[in-house]
Amino acid sequence: MENDEALADKNSHPTRERILDAAEALFARDGFAAVSVRQIMRKADADVSLAYYHFKSKRDLFNAVMLRRVDHLNRIRLEALEQVEKRHPDDLPTVEEIIDAFTSPLFDLLSSEHEEWRHYFALIAQINNSTEWGGELMSRYFDPLVQRFLEALRRAMPGCDEADLYWSYEFLSGALTLAFAETGRIDNLSGGVCKSSDMPAITARMPRFIAAGFRALCERKNEAQD
Amino acid sequence: MENDEALADKNSHPTRERILDAAEALFARDGFAAVSVRQIMRKADADVSLAYYHFKSKRDLFNAVMLRRVDHLNRIRLEALEQVEKRHPDDLPTVEEIIDAFTSPLFDLLSSEHEEWRHYFALIAQINNSTEWGGELMSRYFDPLVQRFLEALRRAMPGCDEADLYWSYEFLSGALTLAFAETGRIDNLSGGVCKSSDMPAITARMPRFIAAGFRALCERKNEAQD
DNA sequence: ATACTAGTTGAGCGTTCGTTGAAATACAAC
DNA sequence: GTTGTATTTCAACGAACGCTCAACTAGTAT
Numbered sequence A, B: 001m002e003n004d005e006a007l008a009d010k011n012s013h014p015t016r017e018r019i020l021d022a023a024e025a026l027f028a029r030d031g032f033a034a035v036s037v038r039q040i041m042r043k044a045d046a047d048v049s050l051a052y053y054h055f056k057s058k059r060d061l062f063n064a065v066m067l068r069r070v071d072h073l074n075r076i077r078l079e080a081l082e083q084v085e086k087r088h089p090d091d092l093p094t095v096e097e098i099i100d101a102f103t104s105p106l107f108d109l110l111s112s113e114h115e116e117w118r119h120y121f122a123l124i125a126q127i128n129n130s131t132e133w134g135g136e137l138m139s140r141y142f143d144p145l146v147q148r149f150l151e152a153l154r155r156a157m158p159g160c161d162e163a164d165l166y167w168s169y170e171f172l173s174g175a176l177t178l179a180f181a182e183t184g185r186i187d188n189l190s191g192g193v194c195k196s197s198d199m200p201a202i203t204a205r206m207p208r209f210i211a212a213g214f215r216a217l218c219e220r221k222n223e224a225q226d
Numbered sequence C: 001a002t003a004c005t006a007g008t009t010g011a012g013c014g015t016t017c018g019t020t021g022a023a024a025t026a027c028a029a030c
Numbered sequence D: 001g002t003t004g005t006a007t008t009t010c011a012a013c014g015a016a017c018g019c020t021c022a023a024c025t026a027g028t029a030t
Helices: A015-030 A037-044 A048-054 A058-086 A095-111 A116-128 A134-156 A162-181 A185-189 A199-218 B015-030 B037-044 B048-054 B058-086 B095-111 B116-128 B134-156 B162-181 B185-189 B199-218
Strands: none
Touching: A015 A037, A015 A048, A015 A058, A015 A116, A037 A048, A037 A058, A058 A095, A058 A116, A058 A134, A095 A116, A095 A134, A095 A162, A095 A199, A116 A134, A116 A162, A134 A162, A134 B185, A162 A199, A162 B162, A162 B185, A162 B199, A185 B134, A185 B162, A199 B162, A199 B199, B015 B037, B015 B048, B015 B058, B015 B116, B037 B048, B037 B058, B058 B095, B058 B116, B058 B134, B095 B116, B095 B134, B095 B162, B095 B199, B116 B134, B116 B162, B134 B162, B162 B199
């Protein structure tokens, strides 16, 4: 918040993208309200008023930061699901395979050299857990894709109760966003045994954990419904 | 952010508590940085400088908001765990029972008339998913209690891998905080089938979902460990 | 009544906020 | 070169920020 970080190379990218990169990194670390436009432009190595020339306002800049990545994210996740379904021309994909198609594209983005996505996922975690923006923004960006995945899950678990399915997704969403936020909490709790940034460790565990949860809730039969 | 909400009855509570209540509600809705001290004191119906008399700074006020509830929270959760263990003088509690002891005290707080806790949980959700504060603050407040629960889980799942256990808790933590944040996301996604504020619906589902996840990760045997 | 402390008030310090407008530059097409 | 458009610079607006200080009131004890 106080120290100016390494500022962007002025000739490496066009100004508009440098602003988006700087805003993404700062919003992700400190949140929308805690970051000033001046701070962003200092990091982007450009004049303050350029933020209002390329984007109309601070809020619109925030939206632009979000929209730059959300389309690509939705596309590769949809492709992963279609890939899984193509692998099952006759039978149906399992719950594990569907959850894996939902999560593994994110792992791929973080395992690669693209540091940029790390900031984006930290930002998503903040928004998802925000009372003021969470419900509306996350729905606007991701609900169509999520509905597509829920449809696949309904087929994998026929007769599944609708409320059970939606709540299961809520639990998945919470676990996923926190794990990707890399807050360092697990580093402290485990005394260094686990590291927030250890993506392979998450890849190996989350689909199994989440799929078991879905099964326990949505596949239960002949039981009282609270 | 713009409209001043119903301000507190000046004679109902002492000033110090009115400030804490107002700060809690506003921090929970808009986040630490988005709320000004003036805004808080307007809602508390008290002069700005009283915030700096009763608390030293905005940041210290925030800490006071947190500390007011965290002790009570840790105490009733510990009691719930001890209650479960007392119910098993000879054998061990099941994973479901331990998870239930971890979560059901929260449900009780929200199911009762105490609207105040609702704000607090929304605040916790923000902090837990914050890159800058999440790791440190959450550990400081909750790690001793969490360690106590993890110990019980180790006994319930002997031979459990340590990393599996810590990651399982990370998933639990994410699912729990999002569900309690009541962001309204599930209302949108489900088209009204589910409601964020429906605590009985969560009570009936979360322990089962989470316990199944723990079991799937920590009870697996004779498998490759990536 | 006096003295002491806890609590409250209102004015205002210096700084930063989001945002804007006019002037300057860059770079293309004619 | 001239025109035109896209981008950049610089200075500044009013408003709000976190915070402080000296004065004032309320209550309690001597």
